[in-house]
Amino acid sequence: MAKILMKGNEAIAEAAIRAGGKHYFCYPITPQTEVAEYLARRMPEVDGVFLQGESEIAVGNMVFGAAATGKRVFTSSSSPGISLMQESLSYIAGAQLPVVILNVMRGGPGLGGILPAQSDYFQAVKGGGHGDYRIICLAPSTIQEAVDLTIEAFYIADKYRNPVMIIADGMIGQMMEPVEFPDEINEPELPPKTWAATGAKGREPNIIKSLYLDPLRLEDNSIVLYKKYEEVKKNEVRFENYKVNKKNKVLIVSYGTMARICQTVIDELEAEDISVGLFRPISLFPYPEAALKEEADRANIKTVLTVEMSMGQMVEDVERVVKGAKPVKFFGRTGGIVPTPDEVKEQIKYLLRSESAKG
Amino acid sequence: MEEQSKTIFDRPESLRDVVTHYCPGCTHGIIHRLVAEALDELGLRERTCGVAPVGCSVLCYNYYNCDFLEAPHGRAPALATGFKRLRPDMIVFTYQGDGDLASIGMAEIIHAANRGEKFTTIFVNNAIYGMTGGQMAPTTLEGQITSTCPNGRNLEDVGHPIRVSELLATLATPSYIERVSVHSPMHIIKAKRAIKKAFELQAENKCFTMIEVLSTCPTNWGITPGDSLDWVEKNLLAYYPLGVKKRPDQGDK
Numbered sequence: 001m002a003k004i005l006m007k008g009n010e011a012i013a014e015a016a017i018r019a020g021g022k023h024y025f026c027y028p029i030t031p032q033t034e035v036a037e038y039l040a041r042r043m044p045e046v047d048g049v050f051l052q053g054e055s056e057i058a059v060g061n062m063v064f065g066a067a068a069t070g071k072r073v074f075t076s077s078s079s080p081g082i083s084l085m086q087e088s089l090s091y092i093a094g095a096q097l098p099v100v101i102l103n104v105m106r107g108g109p110g111l112g113g114i115l116p117a118q119s120d121y122f123q124a125v126k127g128g129g130h131g132d133y134r135i136i137c138l139a140p141s142t143i144q145e146a147v148d149l150t151i152e153a154f155y156i157a158d159k160y161r162n163p164v165m166i167i168a169d170g171m172i173g174q175m176m177e178p179v180e181f182p183d184e185i186n187e188p189e190l191p192p193k194t195w196a197a198t199g200a201k202g203r204e205p206n207i208i209k210s211l212y213l214d215p216l217r218l219e220d221n222s223i224v225l226y227k228k229y230e231e232v233k234k235n236e237v238r239f240e241n242y243k244v245n246k247k248n249k250v251l252i253v254s255y256g257t258m259a260r261i262c263q264t265v266i267d268e269l270e271a272e273d274i275s276v277g278l279f280r281p282i283s284l285f286p287y288p289e290a291a292l293k294e295e296a297d298r299a300n301i302k303t304v305l306t307v308e309m310s311m312g313q314m315v316e317d318v319e320r321v322v323k324g325a326k327p328v329k330f331f332g333r334t335g336g337i338v339p340t341p342d343e344v345k346e347q348i349k350y351l352l353r354s355e356s357a358k359g
Numbered sequence: 360m361e362e363q364s365k366t367i368f369d370r371p372e373s374l375r376d377v378v379t380h381y382c383p384g385c386t387h388g389i390i391h392r393l394v395a396e397a398l399d400e401l402g403l404r405e406r407t408c409g410v411a412p413v414g415c416s417v418l419c420y421n422y423y424n425c426d427f428l429e430a431p432h433g434r435a436p437a438l439a440t441g442f443k444r445l446r447p448d449m450i451v452f453t454y455q456g457d458g459d460l461a462s463i464g465m466a467e468i469i470h471a472a473n474r475g476e477k478f479t480t481i482f483v484n485n486a487i488y489g490m491t492g493g494q495m496a497p498t499t500l501e502g503q504i505t506s507t508c509p510n511g512r513n514l515e516d517v518g519h520p521i522r523v524s525e526l527l528a529t530l531a532t533p534s535y536i537e538r539v540s541v542h543s544p545m546h547i548i549k550a551k552r553a554i555k556k557a558f559e560l561q562a563e564n565k566c567f568t569m570i571e572v573l574s575t576c577p578t579n580w581g582i583t584p585g586d587s588l589d590w591v592e593k594n595l596l597a598y599y600p601l602g603v604k605k606r607p608d609q610g611d612k
């Protein structure tokens with residue numbers, strides 16, 4: 001198919017439809033409202049379901065009920081709305097239902113602002129809701145990648161019967177880029193959804209629940225989830241390297257829009273004969289631990305620099321993975337301010353100066 | 360002889376053969392049965408999905424012989440909305456207590472009712488939080504003693520109890536809202552009629568139906584099962600008048 005110029009929010013919305021996510025519930029919030037507006041027009045054309053709920057609390061729970069039918073369901077929001085969905089995400093994960101959620105992150109905490117940020121990393125990757133559960137998190141850095149990951153997300157959600165979050169930032173949502181949609185989507189076959197609530201005709205009732213009053217049964221459920229997440233860690237790790245080579249002195253770790261800016265930084269520094277590589281996690285959970293450790297351990301790497309549009313959240317995972325083998329530094333800006341290539345370059349030069357001063 | 364061995368009373372197919380967990384004298388069990396009888400009589404069981412609340416009836420899926428979802432506290436109408444929008448061919452009902460529906464879930468029920476979602480809500484009003492041990496509910500009567508209003512509900516402090524059926528009946532969209540009670544055989548028969556009617560209307564694709572059922576909580580009211588039935592008659596009925604609050608012909612949709 002030919003490339004078309006599309007705004008990120010609309011491209012992701014279209015990708016959801018292409019992947020069969022034809023059942024969508026929403027509540028307006030900047031900077032992702034175009035997803036809702038686009039799907040309000042599109043869903044009737046594809047015989048889908050579009051519904052604007054009364055709050056993100058309700059929307060998260062509508063998605064919960066809808067997912068129980070076994071059909072593919074989708075919702076989108078931005079940071080404050082995603083906070084309200086944490087209740088349903090915990091229940092959905094506990095009840096093992098597949099859903100796809102888009103978070104187009106804006107600055108926080110509180111009402112914060114409406115400009116791009118990456119300050120929901122902890123919430124997305126470390127929990128957010130109560131209980132021992134994980135959300136599979138995929139972070140695109142281009143609109144094409146957002147489309148591709150959204151399509152994949154529906155399959156991954158079905159495969160593991162778990163929520164999958166596309167975690168983007170306001171830049172990905174608002175920017176326009178040429179994108180291409182696959183003519184057809186070929187997915188490996190999945191087992192039939194015998195767990196879905198479809199009416200107890202000729203079978204025992206299906207009960208979709210997360211309550212286990214017997215502690216041994218509840219622990220069992222958490223062990224089932226744990227084993228599932230171990231499988232996810234084995235199979236769903238995604239990352240990309242940019243100009244990673246034996247000459248690199250600094251390894252940048254960055255994701256989403258920020259990673260893209262870091263590519264510009266790397267290109268410009270290359271012209272100044274300063275060699276820097278980029279390690280870009282695409283899956284934030286599962287985190288690409290082994291691959292990052294391998295790159296950070298290379299003898300030529302003096303410093304690992306994590307760059308985020310936050311006050312430093314993913315950097316805690318980088319420290320966890322690097323395990324003190326190399327100094328892990330952080331640079332970030334937040335509140336809707338996107339670091340410029342010059343700011344990041346300055347930071348790298350400063351790091352290299354202090355490195356050589358140490359001798 | 361043939362005649363005499365005919366079964367005239369049995370467990371409805373829509374209920375399972377299990378031991379109750381409800382307290383002695385609790386009328387949740389009667390209400391479960393009335394819903395099951397209605398599903399049986401209308402032949403709906405095999406295409407029904409219930410949504411359980413958080414409250415004493417959180418385990419109601421252990422009793423029903425149909426598919427069930429278990430919602431977070433107060434969110435059953437949102438789950439029912441999502442489910443029914445994707446499966447308009449199925450019959451969906453929520454079963455909710457007064458803490459669940461009228462306190463934490465007030466937004467969800469009002470908006471589901473107002474959108475005219477095509478499911479049925481069985482709203483069990485016992486004027487108290489049963490499961491957590493007898494705290495004040497939005498439906499607790501003036502002067503009624505609970506563990507969080509030990510001197511009785513004070514209207515100056517927390518306002519008047521909410522009459523949910525009347526409140527929802529102010530909305531144009533819902534098709535049928537009735538308040539019933541189950542404290543006497545005569546009331547049980549009437550309650551059954553109302554519940555069946557609600558499911559009938561849903562099967563005809565009419566929008567939102569709700570039956571509020573006044574119910575007992577002897578354990579947390581701190582009185583005997585027998586006295587609880589009298590308490591319903593004397594106190595609950597006085598504040599919560601029975602009857603149809605909204606008829607199908609009054610609906611706008």
Ligand SMILES: Cc1ncc(C[n+]2csc(CCOP(=O)(O)OP(=O)(O)O)c2C)c(N)n1
Pocket residue numbers: 413414415416432455456457458459460483485487488489490491496
């Ligand atoms: C978010 C949340 N808050 C509080 C609770 C605790 N809780 C469980 S049941 C309940 C009240 C239920 O009362 P009601 O709806 O009147 O039902 P009943 O038990 O009387 O049948 C509460 C507050 C909870 N489970 N979840």
Ligand code: SF4
Pocket residue numbers: 380381382384385386387415485489490575576577578579
């Ligand atoms: S606590 Fe009250 S509502 Fe709950 S089962 Fe006992 S009597 Fe029934």
